[in-house]
Amino acid sequence: MNLLVGALNPIALQLGPLEIHWYGVIIATAVVLAVALALQEAKRRRVSEDDILNLILWALPFSLIGARLYYVIFEWPYYQANPGEIIKIWHGGIAIYGGLIAASIVFIIYCRNHALSAWLILDIAAPTVMLAQAIGRWGNFMNQEAYGGVTSLHFLQQLHLPNWLIQQMLIDGSYRQPTFLYESVWNLIGFAILMSIRHRTGWFKQGEILLSYIMWYAFGRFFVEGMRTDSLYLGPLRVSQIVSIVLLIGAIAVWIWRRRQKQVPDYLAGNLTQRY
Template sequence: MLVAALNPIALQLGPLEIHWYGVIIATGVVLAVILAMRESERRGVSSDDLFDMILWALPFTLIGARLYYILFELPYYLAHPGEMIAIWHGGIAIYGGLIAAAIVFIVFCHRRQLPTWLVLDIAAPCVILGQAIGRWGNFMNQEAFGAKTTLAFLQQLHLPHFIVSQMLINGAYRQPTFLYESTWDLLGFIVIMALRHRKQLLRQGEVFLLYISWYAFGRFFVEGMRTDSLWLFHVIRVSQMLSLILFVGAIGLWVYRRRQRPQPPLYLAAQPQQTKQAKER
């Protein structure tokens, strides 16, 4: 039995349409900000500094996500330059947003004399949680899906009926790759949060590197299942290539930093008073 797809519009006020995609993304951002600010106070990073950093990062994240997409679809946008700003027509890439946000964080930490690795550690699990939530915006828009599959296959996954129904796209059932990535991100959040507060385990910078390696590993395989990938020279999926680079780079940097003498301080060693004194010096 065919069931109508969920309405992607959450609320309509005259000509103004509020889409579920935006509501879900905003929910993920707000929750991530709250968690980051709570942890920042425990680790001695001013919540005011962190909030200022987030205010700077958010617009650049959106710009970076759009520019990344445009870069790998350049022939189309050169032929249709007016579409470059038409973000409401779709076309953003999460990797572009993450790269832009990381650059803003690093520059901001340098200017405010904040411990860069520690700030990235604070943000990492919050970001992956936001990503897990944000993928449900793709679900509401019926995008970021995989190849054709069968109703029987989806039912074997024991998915709720509303998910199975929403995966009926253009007359064919699709692999719910949004769900695979969301689940992987949520599991990553749980693992990172469980390990982050284990005494004598992670050093500053390693929470962030754990996030990078975890997300890149999962994204590599999920990207291989999607049908809307950006391609480089029609040879390799861009996100798979970047995922491989990030995974190898994160693991390599982790090993390199562990071999340094002296080693970076432990993540839990950052206490409010200690961080404040370090900043004043």
């Protein structure tokens, strides 16, 4: 099989000194699509479009800060010696779990201050976040990052991947496991499942779509993380695997606990305050 030569250019457009990277283009596309889908669902659930847009405007910067802070904390020896690098996110180093935690905190605070159900809002957001994650991983692909251990050309060809993708996995002279792809496909499947069943009558109480997302993502991320070569560590343990286990067990426990609470409304009931 003849393969393309050389990695793909991570720069989408260059205007003088200004460089627009594919990573940014892909992330921006993922966010716009996620917001559009969330707005459609919010209308069905009697949630104001203004509330969704305000939430996004607040959550985006804080999620970026959270993603960076999470990474810096677990790489503190390096950043302690190089404090000037802390703000240079263009040099790499953000963690999705940190971003998700920060965004969730923003959502909860906003909802409490605006008489909204945080469970409902997070339910609306969860499938679209999963889609954004699936798309966003292709930004890692363009940057040749978030890859796994050394593998063979034959193995990648057996996955029936296109030549341009296989060639992009040739990093530092060796072919690598496309762990970005594994996580992207896993998230895309989860998105498709949640979107296809979330409107089934009687299937979900408020909060359970969010919990389903957490369980699905944490389960898949645990195994994908075990294959990656750029993990953050806490002693001998991979941080993301620890977080995945905690989130998976926690989500199952919360699901069981909330199912025992008779006053929990159905997801399809939507915004019971009807402040729309």
